[in-house]
Amino acid sequence: xxxxxxxxxxxxxxGLKALHNVNLDVQEGSVHAIIGPNGxxxxxxxxxxxxxxxxxxxxxxxxxxxxxxxxxxxINQAGVVRVFQTPEIFSELSLLENVMIPAFAKRDGAFKLNxxxxxxxxxxxxxxxxxxxxxxxLANDRDKTSSxxxxxxxxxxxxxxxxxxxxxxxxxxxxxxxxxxADTNATIDLLKKIGGRGVTKIVIEHDMxxxxxxxxxxxxLAQGTVIVEDxxxxxxxxxxxxxxxxxxxxx
Amino acid sequence: MLSLFTKSSEKSDLLLLAxxxxxxxxxxxxxxxxxxAYPDLMQRFAIYGIFATGFxxxxxxxxxxxxxxxxxxxxxxxxAVWTFKLLGxxxxxxxxxxxxxxxxxxxxxxxxxxxxxGIYFSILTLAFAQMCYNLAYSVLTPITNGETxxxxxxxxxxxxxxxxxxxxxxxxxxxxxxxxxGMPGFxxxxxxxxxxxxxxxxxxxxPFGMMLKAVKTNQTRLNYTGVNTRPYTLAAFVISGMxxxxxxxxxxxxxxxxxxxxxxxTASGEVVLMTILGGVGTIIGPILGAAxxxxxxxxxxxxxxxxxxxxxxxxxxxxxxxxVSVTSLFVGEGWNLSLGILFVIIVVFLPGGVTEGLNRxxxxxxxxxxxxxxxxxxxxxxxxxxx
Amino acid sequence: xxxxxxxxxxxxxxxxxxxxxxxxxxxxxxxxGVVNFAHGALFMLGAFCAVTIxxxxxxxxxxxxxTETTAWGTPLEIRTPLAQEWFGDLGLTIIDFSVPISILxxxxxxxxxxxxxxxxxxxxxxxxxxxxxxxxxxxxxxVLQEIIKAFFGANPIQQNAPEMLQGAIDFGALFGNxxxxxxxxxxxxxxxxxxxxILSVFAFLQFTTFGMVVRAGMADRETVGLLGIDIDRRFTIxxxxxxxxxxxxxxxxxxxxxxxxxxxxxxxxxxxxxxxxGGMGSLGGAVSAGFLLGILQSxxxxxEIRDLLAKVGIIGLDQIIIYLIAIVILLVRPRGLMGRKxxxx
Numbered sequence: 001x002x003x004x005x006x007x008x009x010x011x012x013x014x015g016l017k018a019l020h021n022v023n024l025d026v027q028e029g030s031v032h033a034i035i036g037p038n039g040x041x042x043x044x045x046x047x048x049x050x051x052x053x054x055x056x057x058x059x060x061x062x063x064x065x066x067x068x069x070x071x072x073x074x075i076n077q078a079g080v081v082r083v084f085q086t087p088e089i090f091s092e093l094s095l096l097e098n099v100m101i102p103a104f105a106k107r108d109g110a111f112k113l114n115x116x117x118x119x120x121x122x123x124x125x126x127x128x129x130x131x132x133x134x135x136x137x138l139a140n141d142r143d144k145t146s147s148x149x150x151x152x153x154x155x156x157x158x159x160x161x162x163x164x165x166x167x168x169x170x171x172x173x174x175x176x177x178x179x180x181x182a183d184t185n186a187t188i189d190l191l192k193k194i195g196g197r198g199v200t201k202i203v204i205e206h207d208m209x210x211x212x213x214x215x216x217x218x219x220x221l222a223q224g225t226v227i228v229e230d231x232x233x234x235x236x237x238x239x240x241x242x243x244x245x246x247x248x249x250x251x
Numbered sequence: 252m253l254s255l256f257t258k259s260s261e262k263s264d265l266l267l268l269a270x271x272x273x274x275x276x277x278x279x280x281x282x283x284x285x286x287x288a289y290p291d292l293m294q295r296f297a298i299y300g301i302f303a304t305g306f307x308x309x310x311x312x313x314x315x316x317x318x319x320x321x322x323x324x325x326x327x328x329x330x331a332v333w334t335f336k337l338l339g340x341x342x343x344x345x346x347x348x349x350x351x352x353x354x355x356x357x358x359x360x361x362x363x364x365x366x367x368x369g370i371y372f373s374i375l376t377l378a379f380a381q382m383c384y385n386l387a388y389s390v391l392t393p394i395t396n397g398e399t400x401x402x403x404x405x406x407x408x409x410x411x412x413x414x415x416x417x418x419x420x421x422x423x424x425x426x427x428x429x430x431x432x433g434m435p436g437f438x439x440x441x442x443x444x445x446x447x448x449x450x451x452x453x454x455x456x457x458p459f460g461m462m463l464k465a466v467k468t469n470q471t472r473l474n475y476t477g478v479n480t481r482p483y484t485l486a487a488f489v490i491s492g493m494x495x496x497x498x499x500x501x502x503x504x505x506x507x508x509x510x511x512x513x514x515x516x517t518a519s520g521e522v523v524l525m526t527i528l529g530g531v532g533t534i535i536g537p538i539l540g541a542a543x544x545x546x547x548x549x550x551x552x553x554x555x556x557x558x559x560x561x562x563x564x565x566x567x568x569x570x571x572x573x574x575v576s577v578t579s580l581f582v583g584e585g586w587n588l589s590l591g592i593l594f595v596i597i598v599v600f601l602p603g604g605v606t607e608g609l610n611r612x613x614x615x616x617x618x619x620x621x622x623x624x625x626x627x628x629x630x631x632x633x634x635x636x637x638x
Numbered sequence: 639x640x641x642x643x644x645x646x647x648x649x650x651x652x653x654x655x656x657x658x659x660x661x662x663x664x665x666x667x668x669x670x671g672v673v674n675f676a677h678g679a680l681f682m683l684g685a686f687c688a689v690t691i692x693x694x695x696x697x698x699x700x701x702x703x704x705t706e707t708t709a710w711g712t713p714l715e716i717r718t719p720l721a722q723e724w725f726g727d728l729g730l731t732i733i734d735f736s737v738p739i740s741i742l743x744x745x746x747x748x749x750x751x752x753x754x755x756x757x758x759x760x761x762x763x764x765x766x767x768x769x770x771x772x773x774x775x776x777x778x779x780x781v782l783q784e785i786i787k788a789f790f791g792a793n794p795i796q797q798n799a800p801e802m803l804q805g806a807i808d809f810g811a812l813f814g815n816x817x818x819x820x821x822x823x824x825x826x827x828x829x830x831x832x833x834x835x836i837l838s839v840f841a842f843l844q845f846t847t848f849g850m851v852v853r854a855g856m857a858d859r860e861t862v863g864l865l866g867i868d869i870d871r872r873f874t875i876x877x878x879x880x881x882x883x884x885x886x887x888x889x890x891x892x893x894x895x896x897x898x899x900x901x902x903x904x905x906x907x908x909x910x911x912x913x914x915x916g917g918m919g920s921l922g923g924a925v926s927a928g929f930l931l932g933i934l935q936s937x938x939x940x941x942e943i944r945d946l947l948a949k950v951g952i953i954g955l956d957q958i959i960i961y962l963i964a965i966v967i968l969l970v971r972p973r974g975l976m977g978r979k980x981x982x983x
Contacts, residue, residue, distance in 0.1 A: 071474075073478055081475075082475050088469060091468060092468045093461075101478075105476050111482040115460070116450075119457060165477065310769075316769040316773075370768050374910045377907060381961070592777070595781065598770050602766075602770055
């Protein structure tokens with residue numbers, strides 16, 4: 001039994017089989033990586049988790065209830081929080097506001113007409129957001145707008161926005177894509193730091209360095225099917241993986 | 252100095268509102284040198300200030316550009332006149348009824364229009380407003396009295412005050428015997444303006460307002476943050492529709508007549524212009540914009556060929572004739588042409604509106620005077636929360 | 639049956655006008671990504687091209703009669719159109735055909751107006767937010783219509799179709815029932831004209847290299863830009879074409895509806911509804927929705943249906959039918975009849 005159970009998911013785009021009988025069990029508290037060559041179906045699979053795509057057949061169960069057919073905000077309210085490939089933030093708002101908004105969403109639900117109380121009156125939200133900003137190392141910039149930040153900083157901000165909601169399951173879509181080595185390492189450290197808190201994570205990643213530093217378990221996707229699922233050390237030596245993904249080269 | 256208004260810190264809010272109230276109530280004094288201190292014009296400043304403030308709650312915060320807000324102004328007006336007709340000339344019930352009915356209209360129109368965003372939304376609101384205009388102008392003539400316009404008649408029911416108003420006096424709205432025309436009318440509208448601006452300030456600084464700003468910045472992100480954006484935008488739409496309804500009712504409080512032309516697309520466009528002229532997303536901007544437009548409308552409309560001939564009389568006859576015929580295109584009946592040109596100029600050159608323009612000038616001035624140190628400059632340039 | 643046919647025909651000419659404006663609108667925001675609130679003004683400008691040409695053609699020479707006097711004893715003024723004086727009977731025919739002749743003048747004029755508008759103003763707004771694009775074209779629409787008002791006054795100016803086209807066709811006679819289905823000839827001309835224009839625009843887009851680039855641009859503007867194709871020049875031409883389509887539609891519509899300065903905005907709002915119903919970005923959708931809504935509007939204004947509705951207390955449905963249909967369609971199909979996902983969202 002996993003916290004996220006994917007059963008026999010199929011998804012076709014016209015004649016193209018993007019996903020073919022995909023099964024996946026993600027254990028609570030683990031970091032589960034999904035890797036695979038380009039076009040293997042990683043993003044399609046992730047989009048099925050968050051309601052952007054609906055599988056043709058199969059089920060996606062989270063904590064015993066289905067995720068299929070839910071709207072994005074409902075999936076978030078259920079505890080599945082997503083980090084985007086390119087950081088998605090509120091670029092015209094201050095960093096603090098960026099983190100306070102998800103904190104409000106967590107506390108007040110999908111909608112609350114809180115139109116006449118000053119934001120400053122909600123001290124606990126502010127403190128929670130500040131705490132989170134401190135943790136990702138952006139506390140000093142709290143009043144700046146986020147539009148001019150580096151990509152690494154934007155990623156950290158987005159992580160803060162996601163983590164302030166105390167997610168049950170965190171979906172990371174190539175969290176270090178397009179980052180410098182230093183930013184990548186900083187992000188890995190950050191993810192490890194918060195990994196200790198028992199947040200379940202699914203990481204989709206190209207960068208093997210990131211995958212092997214983070215993951216407890218790895219599923220390898222090729223041509224829409226999971227060809228292997230195992231712990232990282234076994235994945236490294238697996239011939240099937242090397243053939244499908246690494247083109248025969250040794251790691 | 253203007254950044255005082257655009258950038259609100261929590262403690263200064265009340266102070267600012269008090270300052271604003273003083274400025275508004277003192278209009279008869281400080282507007283006198285501009286020749287604008289007569290009640291009729293100041294009433295319009297206050298009323299259109301409310302209209303634009305409400306519009307700004309939608310457009311300034313969420314970025315949804317409604318092109319049909321005049322519909323709610325018109326609905327408010329018709330409701331107010333009907334309340335006068337049925338209940339009597341007291342403005343309070345009329346205002347309350349207008350706000351409620353305009354809010355219901357906004358709920359209905361918003362529910363459908365907000366299914367789409369961006370350009371679609373603008374087009375849909377424009378179409379709805381045009382539909383309301385057609386309804387008022389012809390289809391619903393029994394309710395709206397068509398092109399003649401709806402007014403209060405002597406033999407109307409007027410449940411509560413029919414006996415008290417004599418047969419002789421004009422049918423004017425009044426509270427406790429004070430007729431809502433002239434200066435009392437202005438002060439009545441001014442009080443409501445201050446209240447509505449105070450409410451708008453609260454909304455701007457509330458968690459709700461913050462969510463609306465987030466809608467404007469990145470709606471997709473907000474959805475994946477667990478927020479259902481539709482009810483937020485709908486609430487903003489309804490609130491701004493209620494502001495418009497109130498403004499519409501006030502127009503009838505000072506002059507109990509409602510006509511369909513109030514709902515035309517030009518009226519919807521005017522409130523958009525007021526808001527961007529003053530400065531979208533700032534508290535004071537839309538009010539400033541409303542006042543400027545109404546002021547210039549007043550001045551420009553007053554010109555006619557006679558006054559123009561007087562102005563250019565120092566020129567040789569031929570030139571005088573030429574100048575008069577050219578300028579007469581832009582004044583009097585031609586006010587709309589000036590309005591259109593102003594529209595284009597503002598959008599092209601100053602999309603941030605007058606408040607941004609003044610801020611720029613202010614910063615430039617500070618730098619020239621050597622007052623603006625680096626840190627201070629940075630502080631001034633950082634966008635106000637509302638922008 | 640005849641009555642129904644008549645209403646279909648009646649709706650077609652109004653529908654044709656909607657379709658022509660909506661076609662231009664769709665072309666412009668499909669390629670340029672700009673919603674042109676001044677597009678109705680282009681329709682109106684076209685109509686006033688016809689008015690101007692007519693005025694020019696009918697310029698008169700006034701001669702005081704030597705022999706005849708008026709009832710007041712003053713010499714009778716004999717007015718002769720200059721065209722007649724110069725060309726004789728041919729001149730009279732030219733005046734009679736002022737509306738079709740105006741087309742010839744309207745094409746270069748509208749092309750010029752379109753190009754000037756695009757080069758002078760619109761192009762600076764390609765990268766600005768949609769709200770600002772809407773606002774600037776909206777302002778432009780006000781300016782254009784107010785200028786027309788200043789020069790031509792606020793009253794509608796009647797224009798006549800050529801005399802030989804003023805009659806009516808008795809379709810009823812074809813079915814052995816003369817008089818049952820009479821349809822004004824000029825409306826048939828208008829319908830034929832718009833079908834030709836629509837087909838030529840489609841053919842142009844379908845069969846020329848230029849059209850192919852434009853279609854590619856409508857599908858994916860960024861990529862086409864990246865291919866190193868000079869998109870800017872093509873944008874200008876597309877805008878010019880859309881202006882010509884709207885303008886000539888306006889010229890030809892003058893005998894049906896006497897033009898006034900605000901006809902543009904009246905048609906624009908309905909054309910927008912047409913575009914939304916047809917599906918943003920779909921040329922076929924715009925055209926078919928134009929005809930569809932025109933016909934439905936004409937049915938709602940049918941006297942039998944009006945009487946029927948009046949009995950249940952509904953009056954003036956024809957005024958708002960288009961909006962009601964638009965609401966229903968948007969509730970059922972939010973992207974419109976032929977809308978594609980991701981266009982203008």
